[in-house]
Amino acid sequence: MKLRQWQHDCVKKALESYQTQNHFMCLATPGAGKTVMAAELAARLIEMGKVDFVLCFSPSSEVNESIRASFSRRLQKRFDGLMGAIGSVYTYQSMSSLTPEFWQLLHSHNIFVIMDEVHHLKGTELNNANAWGEEVLLNIQNQACYTLALSGTPWRSDAAPIVLSRFTEPDNTIHCDFVYGLKQAVADDVCRKPNIALIDNDKIRLDDELESETFSSIAELLKGSGFSYKALINNQQVMHYMLSQGIEKLEQIRQETPFAGGLIVASSIKHAKQLYQILVGDFKQTACIVTSKLKHPSHIIEAFRQSDTQWIVSVGMISEGTDIPRLQVCCHLSLIKTEMHYRQVLGRILRVTSCDAQQAWLFTLAEASLIEFAYRIDQDLPENAVIVEQTEQQELNLALPHKPISTEFDHDLSSNLHFSEISLATKAATPPLLIDIEEENSYNLALLGGYKEQIVRMFDAH
Numbered sequence: 001m002k003l004r005q006w007q008h009d010c011v012k013k014a015l016e017s018y019q020t021q022n023h024f025m026c027l028a029t030p031g032a033g034k035t036v037m038a039a040e041l042a043a044r045l046i047e048m049g050k051v052d053f054v055l056c057f058s059p060s061s062e063v064n065e066s067i068r069a070s071f072s073r074r075l076q077k078r079f080d081g082l083m084g085a086i087g088s089v090y091t092y093q094s095m096s097s098l099t100p101e102f103w104q105l106l107h108s109h110n111i112f113v114i115m116d117e118v119h120h121l122k123g124t125e126l127n128n129a130n131a132w133g134e135e136v137l138l139n140i141q142n143q144a145c146y147t148l149a150l151s152g153t154p155w156r157s158d159a160a161p162i163v164l165s166r167f168t169e170p171d172n173t174i175h176c177d178f179v180y181g182l183k184q185a186v187a188d189d190v191c192r193k194p195n196i197a198l199i200d201n202d203k204i205r206l207d208d209e210l211e212s213e214t215f216s217s218i219a220e221l222l223k224g225s226g227f228s229y230k231a232l233i234n235n236q237q238v239m240h241y242m243l244s245q246g247i248e249k250l251e252q253i254r255q256e257t258p259f260a261g262g263l264i265v266a267s268s269i270k271h272a273k274q275l276y277q278i279l280v281g282d283f284k285q286t287a288c289i290v291t292s293k294l295k296h297p298s299h300i301i302e303a304f305r306q307s308d309t310q311w312i313v314s315v316g317m318i319s320e321g322t323d324i325p326r327l328q329v330c331c332h333l334s335l336i337k338t339e340m341h342y343r344q345v346l347g348r349i350l351r352v353t354s355c356d357a358q359q360a361w362l363f364t365l366a367e368a369s370l371i372e373f374a375y376r377i378d379q380d381l382p383e384n385a386v387i388v389e390q391t392e393q394q395e396l397n398l399a400l401p402h403k404p405i406s407t408e409f410d411h412d413l414s415s416n417l418h419f420s421e422i423s424l425a426t427k428a429a430t431p432p433l434l435i436d437i438e439e440e441n442s443y444n445l446a447l448l449g450g451y452k453e454q455i456v457r458m459f460d461a462h
Helices: 005-017 034-047 061-075 092-097 131-139 182-187 218-224 229-233 236-254 269-282 297-306 339-347 368-380 424-429 432-443
Strands: 023-028 053-058 087-091 111-115 146-151 166-168 173-175 178-180 194-201 204-207 212-215 261-265 287-291 311-315 327-332 360-365 387-392 396-399
Touching: 005 023, 005 034, 005 178, 023 034, 034 053, 034 061, 034 111, 034 146, 053 061, 053 092, 061 087, 061 297, 087 092, 092 131, 182 368, 194 218, 194 236, 194 368, 204 218, 212 218, 218 229, 218 368, 229 236, 229 360, 236 261, 236 269, 236 327, 236 360, 236 396, 261 269, 269 287, 269 311, 287 297, 297 311, 327 339, 339 368, 360 368, 368 387
Parallel strands: 023 146, 023 178, 053 087, 053 111, 111 146, 194 360, 194 387, 204 396, 261 311, 261 327, 287 311, 327 360
Antiparallel strands: 166 173, 204 212
16 A cells, blocks of 8 residues: 555654554544554554554444445455454444443453544543543553544534643643644645635625615624524525535536536535525536435445535535545535534545546635634645635525524434533524534534634644
8 A cells, every 4th residue: 555655754653652652643634544544554563563453433434434444455354343353443432332341352452542533532531521532531541552543623612622632831732743734735735725715795685674784794794683694504595606606616627527526514404405406406416415314324425425426415424534535516504613623524625536627615605703714724825825705796685584583403413413411492592602512512422511612733743
């Protein structure tokens, strides 16, 4: 297996670090190839006689399939945990159902444990851990021969500590043993250069029962009125315009790369069905929907990965770790507005392929926090112009609802995910950023613990 230079460097540094420590944390930008690097590191440790067995944990069964395939291919052995296998992969959700006999393996054998997207695991000790973090602290932290933590976004939106992480003084930022950022990945042609289109409208009219107001931008509308972001992304004109821009860009790319595809990130199943109808009915696009309510969502994702279907509409199913390299356009219409989720969504369209046209386009509304995240990406790539501002010319006519706002809460979640304990009835009074954190942590199956986004600075061990 031919390694990229960063993967080779990371494996070398990890092996050096394991001479004096048993934990290694790698930050690599989404789409850079963390799984391949981890498989190579596992192979080297096995060849050196350092470990007997490899255990991987990830946030979802879809990511597990990718891990299983990569490790089996590199290690030339089964990776399904059955007789004769060299390892196995499990979801974080399944940790609590693993038996004491299973965890005993870490006492009796030299086990290499890999935790993918480790930011899902909260806690440095039992009193500040979430359920998954507690399992790591109890069963892995002091028992595994070696551990490897992987992340593309090494922070939690609730600012809580991440399992097995070390923190640097004086600003308490996370220490990463190896860092491979977006700037390096784009320069090395490991990731596509992102283009972020911020969709705005300078002719917005909002009517209520008594009067009419005008706004010169979406940010001004959301700040200065009672009109919600949820109502905006569900507005027919907004959805139609956003999709039209994505479709136009995808058609341009498919002239050079016929198999290029697009991703629509929806806020709920109902929302996904609306977007699907616009794609298929109004724009005559080929499309499919994948949600956690379907019996075999992984089959739909795999079928889309291997097909030339133009669009896949996702409700919380195609996020971190899901590898569909032919995705090159994304329309972000999720309710979740945190930087961690934003960067993970962007990562879905950054994986390079062998095709000549390596464009990547993310379309979002020009909402205040999404604008801020876009400019941070732009700062990450000072030598590349990332942001494209687009203003719809047609006037946007909106109306405040005359009935009380429903407390029904649409989650991008499957029926078996853990919901936060914040009362849905008090949601309207909850600060906007806290709503975003609640959405993301429910989506990520984590427990809500704090109130502000922490943007961490990563430090190389040097």
